[in-house]
Amino acid sequence: MSRSSSQKQQRQKILLEKIKYDPFLTDEELADFFKVSVPTIRLDRLELGIPELRERIKHVAESNQEKLKSIEGKEFIGELIDLQLGQSAISLMETNSSMAFEKTHIIRGHYIYSLAETLAIAVIDAQVALVGIANIKYKIPVYSGAKLVAKAEVKESKRNRFIVWVKIYEKNVEVFRGKFILVTVQK
Amino acid sequence: MSRSSSQKQQRQKILLEKIKYDPFLTDEELADFFKVSVPTIRLDRLELGIPELRERIKHVAESNQEKLKSIEGKEFIGELIDLQLGQSAISLMETNSSMAFEKTHIIRGHYIYSLAETLAIAVIDAQVALVGIANIKYKIPVYSGAKLVAKAEVKESKRNRFIVWVKIYEKNVEVFRGKFILVTVQK
Structure with a gap:
């Protein structure tokens, strides 16, 4: 497994946890936290099947x-x-x-x-x-x-x-x- | 002092107290309590300068x-x-x-x-x-x-x-x- 795909896996795991504890987190805040771009977070959400904030709620x-x-x-x-x-x-x-x-x-x-x-x-x-x-x-x-x-x-x-x-x-x-x-x- | 005027005085005294403790009392409830007519209560209120319930509140x-x-x-x-x-x-x-x-x-x-x-x-x-x-x-x-x-x-x-x-x-x-x-x- 490449380094970036394992990084991604870990990020997605943490992302799931974070959203569970604070469902109000926006893509911007998540991007900021993980030091990645907003589109990266969107892709993560898509892959994990997590809808966007408002839809989610x-x-x-x-x-x-x-x-x-x-x-x-x-x-x-x-x-x-x-x-x-x-x-x-x-x-x-x-x-x-x-x-x-x-x-x-x-x-x-x-x-x-x-x-x-x-x-x-x-x-x-x-x-x-x-x-x-x-x-x-x-x-x-x-x-x-x-x-x-x-x-x-x-x-x-x-x-x-x-x-x-x-x-x-x-x-x-x-x-x-x-x-x-x-x-x-x-x- | 006639008996009825002393009765009236006492009723008005109690009426003042009652309204102080329960400002929601209506004329009907007061009439019922004192066993007098509603117009008698209205007269009492007029003499005592107490406005009608809604106005009062x-x-x-x-x-x-x-x-x-x-x-x-x-x-x-x-x-x-x-x-x-x-x-x-x-x-x-x-x-x-x-x-x-x-x-x-x-x-x-x-x-x-x-x-x-x-x-x-x-x-x-x-x-x-x-x-x-x-x-x-x-x-x-x-x-x-x-x-x-x-x-x-x-x-x-x-x-x-x-x-x-x-x-x-x-x-x-x-x-x-x-x-x-x-x-x-x-x-």
């Missing part, structure tokens, strides 16, 4: 929304890109100035909270789930334009009571974390 | 929004009917079906959270205040159509760190409570 969001149980697709806040019912879920949200305080351009807490709460409910494998208690922490101010990745994990599930942790990241830096205690109720 | 909300420091009037969620900067605040929100889960008609938590968070920020006597930590509890499910009264109280204020309690009631029953730790930042 749209496609996975649609297919995941069909799996939702405790929440209707149109009620979902953010874009759902992964859902393992009863276990874990990932969603995305692009922030904009309409979500920010006018004075500071800092995203208002309740938009971040809504992203987290929606995901915490969505991950529960039940028809109806409600938040009972939430302990949340905003770690770093998030500014207008930030692209957020939310990850939920079910930590405990006993009969009708669930504990879900949600962490929200911007460029792999944790900006928010919340512990949600949910209960399921008869419909 | 609109008027106080407008005059209070002018006092806001940490949040712009148009950014406020709910209607602000009382604001003692640095001490306490009261706001109202009428819920509707657009805020509820389709399946259950239960109001989604993040709408209630937004009402509470906004009030917690508004009560701080500073140009910019952000939530750092929030511990919240949804006590009873709130159904579409419920009229909510949120009350915030500043419990602690040390330099740039504040603890604010927000309790939300429906018909004087507590449906939500939250402890918010806020920090003020340089603009």
